[in-house]
């Protein structure tokens with residue numbers, strides 16, 4: 095019987111704290127990564143396939159995961175990108191007319207190790223108090239000392255360059271080649287729904303690898319440039335920062351999302367820092383300082399842009415702030431055609447309050 099699978103598993107945090115669970119599907123396994131949590135009540139498939147989560151062990155705070163199965167269309171990249179899954183109740187059964195299969199088989203195909211029956215409320219509270227840190231999930235429960243040694247070898251997220259691990263190797267095209275506008279997008283971990291949102295606004299996109307040069311993008315003769323979301327620390331992304339500088343120098347239309355937003359800040363000499371435990375969920379409130387309106391947003395980031403430096407910068411304007419902790423949620427350059435947001439206007443999962451930002455990008459291209 096499915097429900098009697100009882101292979102014991104542990105979560106060992108870098109500070110030595112241990113939580114207990116059971117291996118999903120009764121499988122043996124071990125997975126390392128930075129432990130973080132997402133509070134979304136839906137959208138697990140989009141979250142698991144979002145390249146921004148590469149290298150992270152995902153704790154889902156919803157009490158049930160898997161209950162509506164998976165759908166082949168609801169992916170944000172071609173594979174599962176999280177390093178491992180930690181949940182409360184894992185549903186082996188699913189119910190939804192649009193489902194193509196079970197989450198269990200989807201995770202199996204992607205060779206993802208997952209554990210369930212974890213006291214995720216206690217674990218999330220622990221991370222909220224003590225910060226995001228590296229961890230290991232494993233069925234090797236009698237080998238704590240060995241796991242501790244291996245865990246100590248896992249690199250810290252600070253300073254870690256991960257975009258190259260998820261970026262496309264070769265350029266590719268997206269959308270209708272007869273569209274009115276052409277956009278060059280840098281893939282430092284791009285989500286599919288960003289491409290869909292840009293393409294649906296009458297744009298044909300060429301997507302470039304993380305280390306592409308300005309000349310490579312310019313050769314496509316784009317009307318606008320886009321810097322994507324993605325995993326890891328933005329600071330080591332020197333090629334992307336150099337590219338952003340070239341685009342900004344020429345005052346070409348530029349839009350950045352999440353990691354792309356952080357790269358634009360760094361290209362302007364504004365620093366980024368690691369947050370205590372980040373923002374990951376689909377109900378994060380932000381305020382648009384240009385309109386005074388609030389937006390409920392989808393977020394997934396562990397780094398942020400230094401607000402004091404951004405506010406003191408002569409060429410930058412903070413356009414959006416996060417209402418929970420007043421961190422920078424959006425930036426624009428005062429005399430350049432360049433803006434960026436720390437959150438995810440493409441949603442998937444999440445609310446569509448901020449999709450106007452894609453319209454704004456197209457308006458900026460038209461100018």
Ligand SMILES: NC(=O)CC[C@H](N)C(=O)O
Pocket residue numbers: 146322323324325326327328351352353354394395396397398
């Ligand atoms: N979604 C993203 O692009 C995340 C950006 C970056 N890796 C961070 O954690 O802050």
